[in-house]
Amino acid sequence: MLDIPAIHVNRLTKSFCRDKKALNDVSLSIADGEMVALIGASGSGKSTLLRHIDGLVQGNKGSADQRLCCIDVLGRPVQSCGKIRRDVRRTRADIGFIFQQFNLVGRLSVLTNVCMGFLGRIPAWRGAGALFTRDEKLQAMEALARVGIADLAGQRASTLSGGQQQRAAIARTLVQRAKIILADEPIASLDPASSTRVMETLAEINRADGITVVVSLHQVDYATRYCPRTIAMRNGEIAFDGSSERLSHDFLVKLYGSDSEELIMGHKLHPKAADQTAIVQELLKHEALSHAAV
Ligand SMILES: Nc1ncnc2c1ncn2[C@@H]1O[C@H](COP(=O)(O)OP(=O)(O)OP(=O)(O)O)[C@@H](O)[C@H]1O
Numbered sequence: 001m002l003d004i005p006a007i008h009v010n011r012l013t014k015s016f017c018r019d020k021k022a023l024n025d026v027s028l029s030i031a032d033g034e035m036v037a038l039i040g041a042s043g044s045g046k047s048t049l050l051r052h053i054d055g056l057v058q059g060n061k062g063s064a065d066q067r068l069c070c071i072d073v074l075g076r077p078v079q080s081c082g083k084i085r086r087d088v089r090r091t092r093a094d095i096g097f098i099f100q101q102f103n104l105v106g107r108l109s110v111l112t113n114v115c116m117g118f119l120g121r122i123p124a125w126r127g128a129g130a131l132f133t134r135d136e137k138l139q140a141m142e143a144l145a146r147v148g149i150a151d152l153a154g155q156r157a158s159t160l161s162g163g164q165q166q167r168a169a170i171a172r173t174l175v176q177r178a179k180i181i182l183a184d185e186p187i188a189s190l191d192p193a194s195s196t197r198v199m200e201t202l203a204e205i206n207r208a209d210g211i212t213v214v215v216s217l218h219q220v221d222y223a224t225r226y227c228p229r230t231i232a233m234r235n236g237e238i239a240f241d242g243s244s245e246r247l248s249h250d251f252l253v254k255l256y257g258s259d260s261e262e263l264i265m266g267h268k269l270h271p272k273a274a275d276q277t278a279i280v281q282e283l284l285k286h287e288a289l290s291h292a293a294v
Pocket residue numbers: 016017022040041042043044045046047048049
C-alpha cells in the first residue's frame with residue numbers, strides 16, 4: 001500500500017463551451033487499493049472526469065484563486081492549471097482504461113488484443129507489427145485464464161459476446177501491469193449475468209492484486225454490491241462521496257429527484273453502434289500515447 005493517494009483531483013473545472021461547465025470545482029482523493037463506483041445520470045460528467053484523470057482531456061486553466069487546480073496519479077502530476085504534463089505517458093502506462101464498447105479491435109484475435117497491453121513496454125516497431133514474443137503471449141494467456149476466457153484466445157475479438165470482450169479488456173490491463181483501472185461504464189450494454197461476471201472480475205483483481213479500480217456505472221445496485229465507496233456526480237459536481245451502503249432508494253431520490261429512476265433502474269439508451277474506426281482511434285489514443293520511450 002502506498003501512503004500517497006492513487007488518484008488526487010484538486011479543484012478541477014472543465015467547460016467545453018462558454019456557458020456550461022461539464023465539471024465544476026471537483027476535488028477527490030482515492031487511496032491506493034480502493035474500489036470506487038462513480039455514478040450519476042447521463043451527462044453528469046463521469047466520462048469527462050475519468051478522461052481527465054487519464055490525461056486525455058485538459059481542464060480549464062482556472063482563475064487566479066484556482067491556482068491549485070491539478071490531478072495527480074500515484075503521486076505524479078497528470079495535469080495542472082489546464083496543462084497536461086509532457087511526461088504523462090509514463091503515468092498513463094500505469095492506468096488501464098476500459099471503455100463501454102470501444103475496447104477491442106474486432107479483426108484481431110483475442111490474444112493479440114490482450115498483447116496490446118505490452119505496447120507501453122516494448123519497442124514501437126514490435127507493437128505496430130503485432131510482433132509479440134512467446135513469453136509475452138504466454139503472459140497474455142495467463143491473463144485470459146485469470147478472467148476465465150483462455151479458451152477464446154484464438155478467436156477474432158468481434159466474435160466475442162459483450163461480456164467476454166470486457167473480460168478480454170480487463171486481461172489487457174493485467175498484461176499492461178496497470179496499477180489503476182478506470183472503467184467507464186463497462187457493463188452498460190450487458191445482460192445481468194455478464195454484468196455480474198465483469199464486476200466480479202474487477203473486484204477479484206482489486207482484492208487479489210490491490211489494483212485501484214474506479215468504475216462508472218449506471219446501475220446503483222452494482223455499486224452497492226461491489227464497491228465499498230461511491231462518488232455520485234450531479235451536473236458536473238460531486239453530490240455525494242461516501243459509503244455505498246448509504247445509497248438507499250430514498251437517499252437517491254433525495255439526491256437526484258426525477259433522475260434517480262435512471263440510476264435505480266439502470267436504464268440507459270446507448271444509440272452509438274461500435275464502429276471499427278472509432279474503436280481503433282480510442283484505443284490508440286490511450287495505448288499509443290501511453291507508449292513510454294523505450
Ligand atoms: N468533447 C465534448 N465536447 C463538448 N461537450 C462535451 C464533450 N464531452 C462531454 N461533453 C459534455 O459534458 C457533459 C458531461 O458529459 P459526460 O460524457 O462526461 O457525461 P456522463 O456522465 O459520462 O454521461 P453518460 O452517462 O451519458 O455517459 C455533457 O453535457 C456533455 O455533453
